[in-house]
Amino acid sequence: MMNAAVGLTSMYAMDGNFRLEFDIPSRRRTDLFMLFADITLPLVALGERPSYAYVYNATSSSDPVEYVLEGYQEFAKAMPGATTDIGIFFNLKNRNRIGLSYRWDYWTTRNASVHRFDNAYHTVNLKFMFNIN
Numbered sequence: 064m065m066n067a068a069v070g071l072t073s074m075y076a077m078d079g080n081f082r083l084e085f086d087i088p089s090r091r092r093t094d095l096f097m098l099f100a101d102i103t104l105p106l107v108a109l110g111e112r113p114s115y116a117y118v119y120n121a122t123s124s125s126d127p128v129e130y131v132l133e134g135y136q137e138f139a140k141a142m143p144g145a146t147t148d149i150g151i152f153f154n155l156k157n158r159n160r161i162g163l164s165y166r167w168d169y170w171t172t173r174n175a176s177v178h179r180f181d182n183a184y185h186t187v188n189l190k191f192m193f194n195i196n
Contacts (some may be wrong), residue, residue, distance in 0.1 A: 068153035072180050074113040074143065074170055076105035094154055099164075101148040108143045110172055111135050112180060144170035152192070 086094040107142045112113025114136040168187055172180040 072110065072172070074105075074108045074110045074140075074172075076108035076143065079104050079106050097152040097160070098156060099148075099150055099152065099193075101146075103146040103148075105143055105170075106141070107143075108140050110138050110140060112138075112172065138172070140172065143172065147190075150188070150190070152190070158194040160190070160192040162192070163189075164188045164190060179181070 080101070080103045082099065085098045087096040087098065089095040111133060116164040146166065146168045148164050148166045150162050152162035154160055164187070166186045167183070168186075169183040170181070
């Protein structure tokens, strides 16, 4: 029927990461809590997206291989977004950790083509870190 299509925007990045940790002192043998902040900046990213508004142009050809090879455009972007993660870990006596964090991710293609793609989301994460001996 040629009237249904799917568009996929992909970005592959090389990141720089910075992490700050602070152990809250306690009278126990190990610190009870650890606060952390993590920021990740994609230094450069390679992207791929449909060249036709939001989806590839399915009526341009009847060859499905041609849709994929010619219906998408590739581009490179410097600093296309950021990721932050802020949280706290509860340190158990066996050196395992249980944590809770808030994470914010943002990616953008800015003006890489005729339409702009922005992706932002917020998540609350429950984290488990296991010490394997």
